[in-house]
Structures are given as structure tokens and as C-alpha cells.
Amino acid sequence: MNCKQAESLVAAYADGEVDALRNYSMNRHLQGCAGCAAKHRSVLSLRARIRAEVPYFVASPALQARVRATIGAVQASVPPRPRPTGDRWRWLSGGVLAGCTASVFAWMLGTTVLAWHANEDFAVAAVATHVRATLGDHLIEVASSDRHTVKPWLSARLDYSPPVQDLASEGFPLIGGRLDYLERRPVATLVYRYHTHTIDVFVRPETSRAPMPELRTVRGFNVAHASGPSMDWLAVSDAEPAVLSSFVQRLAREDVSQ
Amino acid sequence: MSYSAPAEIIPVGIGPPESGLGRKAWSKDLSDHTRFEELVLPHLDAAYNLARWLTRDVNDAEDVVQDACVRALKYVGSLNDGGARAWFLTIVRHAFYDWCKRNRPAEIARDDGTAIDMAVDPAAVDPEQALLRSAESKALADAVAALPLAFREVLILREMEELSYKEIARIAEIPIGTVMSRLARARGLLQRSPLLHAAN
Numbered sequence: 501m502n503c504k505q506a507e508s509l510v511a512a513y514a515d516g517e518v519d520a521l522r523n524y525s526m527n528r529h530l531q532g533c534a535g536c537a538a539k540h541r542s543v544l545s546l547r548a549r550i551r552a553e554v555p556y557f558v559a560s561p562a563l564q565a566r567v568r569a570t571i572g573a574v575q576a577s578v579p580p581r582p583r584p585t586g587d588r589w590r591w592l593s594g595g596v597l598a599g600c601t602a603s604v605f606a607w608m609l610g611t612t613v614l615a616w617h618a619n620e621d622f623a624v625a626a627v628a629t630h631v632r633a634t635l636g637d638h639l640i641e642v643a644s645s646d647r648h649t650v651k652p653w654l655s656a657r658l659d660y661s662p663p664v665q666d667l668a669s670e671g672f673p674l675i676g677g678r679l680d681y682l683e684r685r686p687v688a689t690l691v692y693r694y695h696t697h698t699i700d701v702f703v704r705p706e707t708s709r710a711p712m713p714e715l716r717t718v719r720g721f722n723v724a725h726a727s728g729p730s731m732d733w734l735a736v737s738d739a740e741p742a743v744l745s746s747f748v749q750r751l752a753r754e755d756v757s758q
Numbered sequence: 759m760s761y762s763a764p765a766e767i768i769p770v771g772i773g774p775p776e777s778g779l780g781r782k783a784w785s786k787d788l789s790d791h792t793r794f795e796e797l798v799l800p801h802l803d804a805a806y807n808l809a810r811w812l813t814r815d816v817n818d819a820e821d822v823v824q825d826a827c828v829r830a831l832k833y834v835g836s837l838n839d840g841g842a843r844a845w846f847l848t849i850v851r852h853a854f855y856d857w858c859k860r861n862r863p864a865e866i867a868r869d870d871g872t873a874i875d876m877a878v879d880p881a882a883v884d885p886e887q888a889l890l891r892s893a894e895s896k897a898l899a900d901a902v903a904a905l906p907l908a909f910r911e912v913l914i915l916r917e918m919e920e921l922s923y924k925e926i927a928r929i930a931e932i933p934i935g936t937v938m939s940r941l942a943r944a945r946g947l948l949q950r951s952p953l954l955h956a957a958n
Contacts, residue, residue, distance in 0.1 A: 517922065546949060551918075556803075558803040559803050571828075
């Protein structure tokens with residue numbers, strides 16, 4: 501491509517209006533020809549200046565309102581035209597709408613059921629873990645009634661730090677803690693005593709699931725749940741349901757400033 | 759190279775006819791009002807910007823846009839979904855030329871596309887904008903406003919609306935070759951504008 505041809509094309513090239521073949525030739529020519537490259541640059545720099553310096557005026561809210569008002573008035577004065585083919589499309593649009601609604605509903609139902617299942621699974625797994633721990637001698641990995649011993653031990657092994665309280669004064673002495681593995685992630689378990697009962701409390705960072713029932717029974721064990729400001733609390737024990745429930749709610753207040 | 763403003767709009771959908779064929783039948787059922795709100799109203803800013811640069815006046819631009827909207831509503835039934843902006847801008851341009859014939863007949867007569875007189879048109883200087891911009895950046899805006907109408911419109915459509923040569927040719931009802939020559943002329947005039955060089 502020579503300069504004469506390039507000159508006639510340089511503006512269209514800058515506007516992105518030349519075909520691929522000539523685009524390629526122009527590209528090569530501009531790399532070698534300072535004069536034509538300068539012409540190309542001047543188109544681009546003018547464009548950049550126009551975009552930066554020449555205001556793009558936008559319609560004022562008053563104009564928008566005025567247009568809407570006029571359109572409404574004009575529309576009202578025009579009698580509606582007959583639409584012979586309208587019904588078919590109205591039915592179709594109704595069908596589409598119904599389909600969309602049904603899909604959304606099915607999706608919501610599905611996610612709710614899945615979340616409920618996940619919660620159910622977690623409760624079942626927690627009970628299984630509790631049974632295994634109380635049967636063997638795996639109940640406690642860090643034996644201490646001192647929350648300042650249990651908490652750092654757990655924090656060192658987890659990516660979160662569960663609030664630890666000793667509620668001996670209320671009849672629930674802390675006897676230790678351990679690490680469990682539930683739902684493919686490590687979970688802090690606090691072990692409390694209530695009279696002759698052992699209470700396992702599973703503490704997880706707050707999870708965004710469907711709400712869990714506060715109290716239920718799984719294989720004869722009571723499972724009580726409560727949500728705290730930062731953690732999710734699940735207590736498993738053979739202690740009385742009412743006691744367990746109020747105990748886990750007491751823990752979930754996460755009032756560690758005692 | 760002269761042209762005249764057509765008296766009546768010929769409502770043809772601009773843009774590839776194959777675009778949105780499936781939606782076309784669907785859209786038939788919508789009322790004109792709904793179609794207008796969906797397809798045309800999103801381009802109100804583009805319409806106002808074009809009208810504003812053609813009339814160079816806030817109130818006149820609003821009148822032109824208002825008129826264009828009434829016309830667009832009338833013909834919106836024939837609009838294919840593709841290319842609504844170019845279609846609407848065509849109508850804005852028609853509305854402007856009709857307005858211009860009534861209010862500033864001299865401008866059309868003077869701007870027959872051969873005028874290269876770059877004397878500053880006092881109507882091009884907007885005191886409200888002058889306060890908002892620095893002297894240097896205002897110079898380029900003034901130079902654009904002072905371009906003869908035929909050059910100004912292709913420049914606005916190309917550099918501000920980023921429309922293709924083909925779309926500009928349809929809107930301005932001129933051949934693509936004329937789009938290119940007017941654009942080149944507009945750019946040349948801006949680059950050599952005494953307004954710009956006075957500021958530098």
C-alpha cells in the first residue's frame with residue numbers, strides 16, 4: 501500500500517470501517533510511514549479530545565417527565581387498534597409467565613429441602629459423633645475446666661475461635677474440649693457436665709442455612725440448636741430437652757464477659 | 759451536495775431486518791405505548807444530545823425532542839427491535855429540520871454543505887456551559903457548535919453516538935461516500951479551527 505491509498509483510507513481506518521484485508525495493509529503501512537501514522541494519530545487525538553471536552557447533553561428530568569406526559573396524553577386520545585392475532589400471544593405470554601413462576605417456586609422448594617436435609621444430616625452426624633465419643637475414651641482431648649485453656653487449644657487447631665464459657669455456677673461445669681470432623685470440616689466441640697449427663701456442644705461459625713428446629717430427638721438423644729451473633733450452637737445430650745434447650749440458648753448469647 | 763429536509767417521515771425500521779425477527783411477532787401484541795417505553799425511551803439522552811447540538815439551545819432542543827417523541831410514538835409499530843437508536847435519531851433529525859424551516863430558515867439555506875465559513879456564530883456560545891468549562895476545553899465545544907450544520911450532524915453521530923458510516927448514511931439520507939467526505943471535512947475544520955488555536 502502506498503501513501504496515496506493510505507491517505508484515502510486513514511479516516512475510515514480510524515473509524516473501524518475498513519475490511520480485514522485492508523485493515524492489515526493499513527496496519528503495516530502505518531508502522532513504516534511516519535507521515536500517514538501522524539495523520540492517523542491526529543484523527544484519534546481529535547476523537548479523544550471531543551470525548552473529553554465536548555459535552556454530551558443528557559435529557560433533564562423535566563424533559564423526561566414532559567415526554568412521558570405527552571406520550572400518555574397522545575396515547576389516551578388514540579383508540580386502541582384491533583389486534584386479531586393478539587390472543588394467541590397473550591396465551592403464550594401467560595404460559596411463559598406461569599412457567600417462570602413454576603421454575604422459581606420449584607427452585608425455592610428444592611433449595612429449602614436441600615438445606616433441611618443438610619441440617620438433618622448435621623444433627624445425625626453430631627449425634628453419631630457424641631455416641632462414639634462417650635462410648636470410647638475420646639470424649640475429651642483437652643481436659644480442663646478453665647476456658648482460658650480450652651479456647652486457645654481449639655483456636656490453634658481451627659480457622660475460627662469459638663467463645664468458651666464455664667457455666668459451673670449454673671450447674672454446667674466445663675470439663676474440656678475436642679476437635680471433631682463434621683460435614684467435611686473441623687468443628688470445635690465443648691464438653692459440659694450436667695449432673696450425670698454429658699453434653700457435647702458443637703460450635704460452628706454462623707452458616708447461612710434454612711433455620712434449624714430448636715429441639716428434636718435423634719436416636720433417643722436430644723438435639724438443641726441456637727444461633728448466636730457469630731456462631732451456630734448445637735448441643736447433643738441425653739439430658740432433659742428443656743434443660744438442654746435453655747442451656748444452648750444461654751451459650752448462644754456468647755456472653756463471655758463473666 | 760445540497761439537500762433539503764423532507765416534509766414527511768417515512769417510517770422505515772433502521773437496522774438489519776433479520777435482527778429480532780422472533781421478537782417482532784411478540785412485540786406486535788404490545789401496545790405502542792409499551793413499545794415506545796421499551797424501545798425508544800432508553801435513547802432519550804441520545805435524542806436530546808443530537809437535538810441540542812443541532813439547535814444549540816436548551817429549550818429548542820427540548821421542543822424538537824418532544825416533537826420527535828410524538829412522531830416516534832405514531833410510527834413505533836413499524837420499528838424493528840434492532841436499531842431503535844438510529845431509527846429514533848432519524849426522527850429527531852427530521853423533527854429538527856421541520857423546526858428549523860419554521861424558526862431558522864436561514865440556517866438551512868446557508869448550510870448547503872459548501873459553507874466553510876468558520877466565523878463564530880454567536881448562537882453557538884452558551885453562557886451556562888461557559889461557566890462550567892475551562893476556557894481551553896470550551897474552545898473545542900465552541901468549534902463543534904460553530905461547524906456548518908451538514909458537517910456538525912455527521913460529526914456528532916460519528917464521534918458522540920459512535921454510529922457506523924452505514925447508519926449515519928441512513929439517518930442523514932446521504933450516500934456513504936458523502937458521510938466520509940463530510941466527516942473528513944468536519945475533522946479538518948476542527949483541527950484548523952481558529953477557535954482552537956486562539957485558545958492554545
